[in-house]
Structures are given as C-alpha cells and as structure tokens.
Amino acid sequence: MLCNIRKVVSAGSLVLLAAFSTAAGAAWPDKPVTIIVPWAPGGSTDILARVISEHLGKSLGQPFVVENRAGASGNVGSSLVARAKPDGYTLLVGSMSTHTMNQALYSKMPFDGVKDFTPIAKLALVTNTMVINPSVPANNVAEFIAYAKTRPGEIAYASAGPGSTNHLSAALFEKATGITMLHVPYRGGAPAVLDTVGDRTQLLFTAGTQSLPFVKDNKLKLLGVTEADRAPTLPDVPTVDETVPGYELTVWYGAFGPAGLPADIVDRLNTEINKALKDPEVVSKMESMAVQVVESTPEQFSQDLARDAEKYDKLVRDLGIRIE
Known part of the structure; x- marks a missing residue:
C-alpha cells in the first residue's frame, strides 16, 4: 500500500515537474x-x-x-x-x-x-544613401541644394511608395532645406532605382544595397548618407547632416x-x-x-x-x- 502511494506521488511529481518545465520554456523549441x-x-x-x-x-x-x-x-x-x-x-x-x-x-x-x-x-x-542621376550638375549636397532652389518643383525624386523611408527621407530633406521637389512614387524600390538611373527621376534616397552597384558603374552619383555618423563601409562619404545640420534618418x-x-x-x-x-x-x-x-x-x-x-x-x- 505504502509502495503504491509512493508511486502515485512520484508520478504526480514528474507530471508537475514536466508541466513546470514547459511553462518555464525549458523545452523550447521542440518544433x-x-x-x-x-x-x-x-x-x-x-x-x-x-x-x-x-x-x-x-x-x-x-x-x-x-x-x-x-x-x-x-x-x-x-x-x-x-x-x-x-x-x-x-x-x-x-x-x-x-x-x-x-x-x-x-x-x-x-x-x-x-x-x-x-x-x-x-x-x-542600413546605410541609407542620397543619390542623383549624373545629369544633375552637382557633386555634393550643397551644390544639389543650390541647383534645386533655382528649379522649384522641377526635380523629381523617386520612392518605393507613399510613406516609405525613401519618401520620408526626401520629404524631410525638403523641409530642412526649403526646396520644393516633385514626388514620384513607385510600387517598390527596384523601379524607383531604375527610373533614377534612367533620368526619369533625378533624386533618390535609398539603401546602399540598391544604389551602390549603380554608383560603382557611374550610373548614379553618391552625395551622402542620412545617418548621424559616416558609414564604416563608406568612410569618405559625408553625411547629409554635415551640410544640413540636424538632418538625420x-x-x-x-x-x-x-x-x-x-x-x-x-x-x-x-x-x-x-x-x-x-x-x-x-x-x-x-x-x-x-x-x-x-x-x-x-x-x-x-x-x-x-x-x-x-x-x-x-x-x-x-x-x-x-x-x-
């Protein structure tokens, strides 16, 4: 009788221990x-x-x-x-x-x-870059701002769609510099890049994953990065903030x-x-x-x-x- 009681208690303890282990996440992941x-x-x-x-x-x-x-x-x-x-x-x-x-x-x-x-x-x-089509006569952020100010609403910037980081980066840039540009939204980043390369749009803020191959082939010009500090992988490329204090994304x-x-x-x-x-x-x-x-x-x-x-x-x- 006593032996049976001990077996029941022992079995119950094992069940409780197993339940506790599962609840505590010790068995994770088991699938x-x-x-x-x-x-x-x-x-x-x-x-x-x-x-x-x-x-x-x-x-x-x-x-x-x-x-x-x-x-x-x-x-x-x-x-x-x-x-x-x-x-x-x-x-x-x-x-x-x-x-x-x-x-x-x-x-x-x-x-x-x-x-x-x-x-x-x-x-x-993610290194977020500011790139332009080579047709734009600017070699740095300051020159681009000066050029854009003489052509309000004429320079088109591409984005992966309304509310994308491309869109927000450019809208923030407009606000910080006082320039006015035309927003051209696309369904995704790839067509936005291709149309900037093709000069259907002239400016794009986008991840380096998308822009740098075209920069390497001289199909886009890299003006800056949008982070607060220079990118470790692009130490010679200035931040936009170096020209437009306070700009950061x-x-x-x-x-x-x-x-x-x-x-x-x-x-x-x-x-x-x-x-x-x-x-x-x-x-x-x-x-x-x-x-x-x-x-x-x-x-x-x-x-x-x-x-x-x-x-x-x-x-x-x-x-x-x-x-x-």
Whole structure:
C-alpha cells in the first residue's frame, strides 16, 4: 500500500515537474519556428533573416523557417506576428518603418508597433544613401541644394511608395532645406532605382544595397548618407547632416516576437542572435550590402524602439504624410 502511494506521488511529481518545465520554456523549441519577413524575398531584410535562421536552427536544434508575407509597407506580415501566440514559435524580422513610422502614416493600423510586440534584438543598421542621376550638375549636397532652389518643383525624386523611408527621407530633406521637389512614387524600390538611373527621376534616397552597384558603374552619383555618423563601409562619404545640420534618418532592422513572449525565450534568442551577428562571415556578407550588424540587449532595443516611435510619429505628422 505504502509502495503504491509512493508511486502515485512520484508520478504526480514528474507530471508537475514536466508541466513546470514547459511553462518555464525549458523545452523550447521542440518544433519548427517560423520567422516572418514582411517584405518580398531577395532584399537585405530577407537575406539577414535567412542568415540568422540558419544559425538559430543549428544552435537550437530545430528548423527556423523564413516566410515572406509582403504587403501594405510591412503591415501584412507584421500583423500576423502581433496576433500570434507568444510561445516563441512565430517571430518577426521587422524594421523601423513597420514599428515607428506606420502608426502615424496609416489611418487604420492592424497593430501597435510598440505595444503589440516583444523586442528581442536590434540586428543591423542600413546605410541609407542620397543619390542623383549624373545629369544633375552637382557633386555634393550643397551644390544639389543650390541647383534645386533655382528649379522649384522641377526635380523629381523617386520612392518605393507613399510613406516609405525613401519618401520620408526626401520629404524631410525638403523641409530642412526649403526646396520644393516633385514626388514620384513607385510600387517598390527596384523601379524607383531604375527610373533614377534612367533620368526619369533625378533624386533618390535609398539603401546602399540598391544604389551602390549603380554608383560603382557611374550610373548614379553618391552625395551622402542620412545617418548621424559616416558609414564604416563608406568612410569618405559625408553625411547629409554635415551640410544640413540636424538632418538625420537611420534605418534599422530588428527581431521581434508577439507581446508577452516569455523572458527566458527572449534572452535565449538574444544570446544566439548576437552570436550569429559576430560571425566574421556574417559581418562580411552584410557589409558587402552596406548593412552594419549591431549587438544589443532586449532592454536596449526596447528603449531604442520607444524613442524612435515617438520621434518618427512626430516627424511624420509634422510633414503631413498620410496613407488612407
């Protein structure tokens, strides 16, 4: 009798221990994990997500599968993660646009970029370039401003669509310099680049991944970068701020989970992601695309997210950009 009681108690303890271990996240991951990229395949965000997923799959023993769910400037894919169960099996590689700009740009949003997500790690900074068609007789930012001021409304700038970082960069530039230009929105970054190369538009603010190959072939002229500091990969290229004090727009990528993601899973992911970003091959691969990997804690990323959400919300509203 006593032996049977002991067996029952022991079995019950094992059940409780197993339940506790599962609740604490010790068993995670015990099945494949989905990483949502809210843009089409082939871009720097997608490439970065796939590099990280490969590392996580090896280090954590389960497949990390990248799934591209593009649409509505990143809102479609991001909303899937915002609504997902916070169990660590649905993650997101998003950007500053999806989490700090879209809230102010769109009159109807399917999520809150800060409240509906758990920041895991800031992943990288994207070198955002200011390029012009060689037909424009300017070799630096100051010369371009002087040229544009004599031709109000005549210079056309391209963007990947209303509310894109290309659009915001140019609108901010107009406001900071007092010049007036014509906005030509496209459905994506590729046609915006090609039409600037073809001189159908004359100016484009875009990621170096898209512009630098054309700069190398002398089909575009590189005037500056939009970050606060010069890019480590382009040390001889000035920032726009060096000519237009106070001008700054930094584009970053980050890893997120749904709101309420357990802290132990967040910490584990953050540790493994930071390990992947230190790999010399990863660093070299991303630098070749003008992307600078960074290291952060969840707490640091959370603070950056909140600060930038407030900053860009005000900026977008001040510029009067709105997407219905």
